[in-house]
Amino acid sequence: MASVVANNLTKQYGKKKDLVQALKGVSFEVEKGELFGIIGPDGAGKTSLFRILTTLLLPDGGAASVDGLDVVKDFKAIRQRVGYMPGRFSLYQDLTIEENLEFFATIFNTTIQENYDLIKDIYSQIEPFKDRRAGKLSGGMKQKLALSCALIHKPSVLFLDEPTTGVDAVSRKEFWEMLRSLKEQGITILVSTPYMDEASLCDRVALIQNGTILSVNTPDGVIASYKHPLVAVKDDNMLQLLNLLQQYEGGLDAYPFGEYHHVVLKDGYTTASVTTYLQEQQLDHVNVHSIRADIEDCFIALMKTESHEHK
Ligand SMILES: Nc1ncnc2c1ncn2[C@@H]1O[C@H](COP(=O)(O)OP(=O)(O)OP(=O)(O)O)[C@@H](O)[C@H]1O
Structure with a gap:
């Protein structure tokens, strides 16, 4: 019971x-x-x-x-x-x-x-x-x-x-x-x-x-239900980096996460696509690597999906 x-x-x-x-x-x-x-x-x-x-x-x-x-x-x-x-x-x-x-x-x-x-x-x-x-x-x-x-x-x-x-x-x-x-x-x-x-x-x-x-x-189960590619990105000027990542056409979302920014990618986009995009913005030495979502990434995604659906 x-x-x-x-x-x-x-x-x-x-x-x-x-x-x-x-x-x-x-x-x-x-x-x-x-x-x-x-x-x-x-x-x-x-x-x-x-x-x-x-x-x-x-x-x-x-x-x-x-x-x-x-x-x-x-x-x-x-x-x-x-x-x-x-x-x-x-x-x-x-x-x-x-x-x-x-x-x-x-x-x-x-x-x-x-x-x-x-x-x-x-x-x-x-x-x-x-x-x-x-x-x-x-x-x-x-x-x-x-x-x-x-x-x-x-x-x-x-x-x-x-x-x-x-x-x-x-x-x-x-x-x-x-x-x-x-x-x-x-x-x-x-x-x-x-x-x-x-x-x-x-x-x-x-x-x-x-x-x-x-x-x-x-x-x-929360982590297993997360389906998008996710990358962590770090540079000297984190504020400028966040602005650029939030405008990235391959990104669904970008948010600060500890020392990094996390970028949720649309299907088909990869670490290489993010690096190329940042190079086009004159950022040549940015640390970009693929990561597994942790539970906070999953909750952030769920909460944002919900608030968009109610706009
Ligand atoms: N007695 C009350 N009169 C009017 N609004 C209230 C009252 N109690 C709670 N609320 C409102 O109801 C909503 C939910 O509040 P509740 O306290 O249940 O949430 P919570 O998740 O526990 O948040 P918190 O940690 O801030 O207390 C909030 O918008 C709060 O402002």
Whole structure:
């Protein structure tokens, strides 16, 4: 049985000219024990979706279930079963680390001791500072405390809304390792993120933009579905280079990517055609080489296709 099912969910805010269609018919299923990513830019609808699935917000249309329970009718039962770590810091700033955790344990009729095994790996890293107020913690420590609080009642499904936003690269990596080990313990995890590189750490990912899911696939499946030739190009004057590449008739798209620009080519165009074109523009020593698309290239392509179709 699927652990989470969303079926044609819609949500809108405001009225008339202020109307925002935050979710435009979102459907997907998450299997039990999956680590499922929802990837999308700011404003894509991730928080609205998570708030509906955790029963904090009512959908305007469609239906959704968690562990077979309906998010509208069975909201009380769902709340006992899910853990939710909201995007914005949700802890009590004036309570200490330990008091925050005790508070969450008490609401769920449990104790820190009872489920200590589940949080041990995460909580033991901040336990030496257990008397420090939450408001005085670093971003990485707050994140570990918030995750411990979301887990303290041993949820069967964990919802994490942008847990790594604003967190440094080392803490981000550690955080994903923690998620992997939680998954090993059988917890279903839905995690949203604006960082496309995190997609490759999930079992499957849904790409969301403007309230619409553009693709649901495994990271390998996303990459395998990419069909265009792709080249990486680098020169001393990257701005001038980008302008020229964006005017190139053999190119479908050109965008900055780390130290390089990536150019998506029309079928039949090659590294040699790009080099010839740049030579015609008096750029004789440009580094052009063919590359395999990574997951970010695939998402960029999907998002651009979608926005062109709606122009
Ligand atoms: N209470 C609200 N009233 C009006 N508009 C809202 C409200 N909440 C969200 N929105 C709008 O709905 C859209 C989706 O927002 P949502 O927060 O779900 O997206 P998100 O992907 O989580 O983005 P972010 O990371 O910026 O929160 C955005 O355009 C947002 O401005």
